[in-house]
Amino acid sequence: xxxxxxxxxxxxxxxxxxxxxxxxxxxxxxxxxxxxxxxxxxxxxxxxxxxxxxxxxxxxxxxxxxxxxxxxxxxxxxxxxxxxxxxxxxxxxxxxxxxxxxxxxxxxxxxxxxxxxxxxxxxxxxxxxxxxxxxxxxxxxxxxxxxxxxxxxxxxxxxxxxxxxxxxxxxxxxxxxxxxxxxxxxxxxxxxxxxxxxxxxxxxxxxxxxxxxxxxxxxxxxxxxxxxxxxxxxxxxxxxxxxxxxxxxxxxxxxxxxxxxxxxxxxxxxxxxxxxxxxxxxxxxxxxxxxxxxxxxxxxxxxxxxxxxxxxxxxxxxxxxxxxxxxxxxxxxxxxxxxxxxxxxxxxxxxxxxxxxxxxxxxxxxxxxxxxxxxxxxxxxxxxxxxxxxxxxxxxxxxxxxxxxxxxxxxxxxxxxxxxxxxxxxxxxxxxxxxxx
Amino acid sequence: xxxxxxxxxxxxxxxxxxxxxxxxxxxxxxxxxxxxxxxxxxxxxxxxxxxxxxxxxxxxxxxxxxxxxxxxxxxxxxxxxxxxxxxxxxxxxxxxxxxxxxxxxxxxxxxxxxxxxxxxxxxxxxxxxxxxxxxxxxxxxxxxxxxxxxxxxxxxxxxxxxxxxxxxxxxxxxxxxxxxxxxxxxxxxxxx
Numbered sequence: 001x002x003x004x005x006x007x008x009x010x011x012x013x014x015x016x017x018x019x020x021x022x023x024x025x026x027x028x029x030x031x032x033x034x035x036x037x038x039x040x041x042x043x044x045x046x047x048x049x050x051x052x053x054x055x056x057x058x059x060x061x062x063x064x065x066x067x068x069x070x071x072x073x074x075x076x077x078x079x080x081x082x083x084x085x086x087x088x089x090x091x092x093x094x095x096x097x098x099x100x101x102x103x104x105x106x107x108x109x110x111x112x113x114x115x116x117x118x119x120x121x122x123x124x125x126x127x128x129x130x131x132x133x134x135x136x137x138x139x140x141x142x143x144x145x146x147x148x149x150x151x152x153x154x155x156x157x158x159x160x161x162x163x164x165x166x167x168x169x170x171x172x173x174x175x176x177x178x179x180x181x182x183x184x185x186x187x188x189x190x191x192x193x194x195x196x197x198x199x200x201x202x203x204x205x206x207x208x209x210x211x212x213x214x215x216x217x218x219x220x221x222x223x224x225x226x227x228x229x230x231x232x233x234x235x236x237x238x239x240x241x242x243x244x245x246x247x248x249x250x251x252x253x254x255x256x257x258x259x260x261x262x263x264x265x266x267x268x269x270x271x272x273x274x275x276x277x278x279x280x281x282x283x284x285x286x287x288x289x290x291x292x293x294x295x296x297x298x299x300x301x302x303x304x305x306x307x308x309x310x311x312x313x314x315x316x317x318x319x320x321x322x323x324x325x326x327x328x329x330x331x332x333x334x335x336x337x338x339x340x341x342x343x344x345x346x347x348x349x350x351x352x353x354x355x356x357x358x359x360x361x362x363x364x365x366x367x368x369x370x371x372x373x374x375x376x377x378x379x380x381x382x383x384x385x386x387x388x389x390x391x392x393x394x395x396x397x398x399x400x401x402x403x404x405x406x407x408x409x410x411x412x413x414x415x416x417x418x419x420x421x422x423x424x425x426x427x428x429x430x431x432x433x434x435x436x437x
Numbered sequence: 438x439x440x441x442x443x444x445x446x447x448x449x450x451x452x453x454x455x456x457x458x459x460x461x462x463x464x465x466x467x468x469x470x471x472x473x474x475x476x477x478x479x480x481x482x483x484x485x486x487x488x489x490x491x492x493x494x495x496x497x498x499x500x501x502x503x504x505x506x507x508x509x510x511x512x513x514x515x516x517x518x519x520x521x522x523x524x525x526x527x528x529x530x531x532x533x534x535x536x537x538x539x540x541x542x543x544x545x546x547x548x549x550x551x552x553x554x555x556x557x558x559x560x561x562x563x564x565x566x567x568x569x570x571x572x573x574x575x576x577x578x579x580x581x582x583x584x585x586x587x588x589x590x591x592x593x594x595x596x597x598x599x600x601x602x603x604x605x606x607x608x609x610x611x612x613x614x615x616x617x618x619x620x621x622x623x624x625x626x627x628x629x
Contacts, residue, residue: 179606252566270577272570293570339564382564402606
């Protein structure tokens with residue numbers, strides 16, 4: 001991971017302002033910084049040998065989270081001059097300036113009882129010689145990884161003025177077997193690839209999982225009843241239900257921003273159309289009625305509009321309509337074929353897949369279709385999903401050929417910080433959770 | 438396959454029992470007088486057979502085609518492939534596909550208890566959901582054509598696998614062409 005970031009610029013995010021309150025040390029994501037912020041995160045201190053490793057493990061996760069974001073350069077611990085023995089004193093700022101750290105995170109782990117630890121950290125602005133923030137978290141010892149992500153989120157938030165995304169998970173499809181006999185299983189992992197687990201033992205065609213933006217609940221499509229249907233799964237209880245026993249195929253499920261409604265495509269007589277379905281009442285309403293392919297609906301975060309994919313103009317393109325199906329407008333006009341649009345949780349961007357010839361790219365455009373930029377390209381990049389703060393896109397990348405396999409990759413909005421997300425095997429169709437509570 | 442299994446199984450059972458039994462004890466010696474051999478009797482040979490030296494023609498081969506009404510028969514009678522193929526991002530039937538489907542309809546009209554699932558497939562050069570919708574279009578095109586040739590619509594259901602079930606793993610024109618298909622997959626009512 002280290003090797004990537006050095007060459008990446010931190011630049012060009014078109015949204016919200018980092019506030020002036022953050023003084024000198026802040027990452028101004030509206031103007032575009034030219035280099036990642038050098039940050040030092042020594043192993044968290046602990047007097048208790050029982051949790052000694054936890055202090056080092058937490059710091060490692062914090063370093064990796066910050067580094068992977070592309071906004072920070074996590075300095076190598078071997079270069080550190082000062083070894084702090086307590087976080088209750090000011091660091092020797094000169095020792096951190098000499099290794100060119102702009103920020104320092106000093107942390108400690110305190111054992112309160114055999115089943116409870118307290119994790120504390122202070123974030124220091126080295127140039128100004130002052131503390132920017134300090135927080136304390138309590139948890140069980142085995143939950144140290146989530147605390148590490150929360151520490152990283154707090155640092156990210158303090159320095160960028162943006163909400164973080166590290167304490168989140170990704171549901172995905174684990175793939176086994178050759179291309180002509182692939183077995184697919186629903187799985188979940190932390191956003192950094194840690195803690196991968198299968199969600200249930202079934203192993204057939206299960207595809208396109210999506211997270212509810214408001215709960216630990218997902219929807220996905222499965223062929224277990226021969227004809228593809230859409231299911232809901234509560235991740236915490238393991239309770240799974242068929243969304244509704246509709247005639248024909250039901251595909252392309254996606255939750256509304258408040259989690260109460262689902263967008264779906266029903267296929268009747270070969271023709272796919274987009275519907276909404278109220279999850280409580282089960283009532284449905286039809287939004288498209290063209291004789292063309294209409295799939296992959298995705299709500300804007302205010303729930304007012306829907307972007308979708310249609311070949312009504314002769315080739316697959318992106319369209320936006322009002323949430324009641326009125327006022328449809330085409331928004332993609334570049335050369336090539338567009339599909340799989342997903343509205344950013346911030347509302348300003350739409351991610352999509354574009355293909356021109358035999359290459360597939362992940363791109364973003366403004367909600368009105370302007371400002372199209374391609375972030376990645378390969379033989380097959382598809383299935384974009386947004387981080388909860390709308391700064392990073394995860395997607396599937398499939399390699400070419402008879403032995404081709406799927407991998408999960410992530411790219412930030414600049415397109416410069418591209419990295420592979422570690423998965424236990426071949427993996428596809430990532431779907432990012434909301435930030436965990 | 439099945440008919441070869443039985444002799445093999447019998448053989449292995451015999452082999453096993455031979456192995457498992459204890460060796461026969463040798464014959465026990467008996468003290469007994471051997472009777473005198475009878476005097477030889479002259480034997481008249483049997484009459485020589487009449488020999489017809491005309492050649493015997495080889496047997497007329499039994500027809501070895503598939504059982505009428507079976508899945509193999511369907512494939513055999515309709516051009517050797519239960520799939521029809523489509524152009525890239527196309528779901529209209531080619532002339533060749535229509536010819537194949539006419540043969541499929543004839544067969545389905547002959548064996549009128551057979552039902553089928555028409556499976557629509559796409560090549561890998563498309564995104565997952567769009568390809569599902571495209572596969573559904575292809576399946577519907579096949580079904581509609583068969584219905585137009587007299588097959589009752591309630592005998593045909595459709596499903597799309599999009600790009601999820603390629604038959605050819607290659608990422609080249611030949612592989613992609615094979616994976617863009619509508620597959621008439623016979624379900625119930627076939628002879629076996």
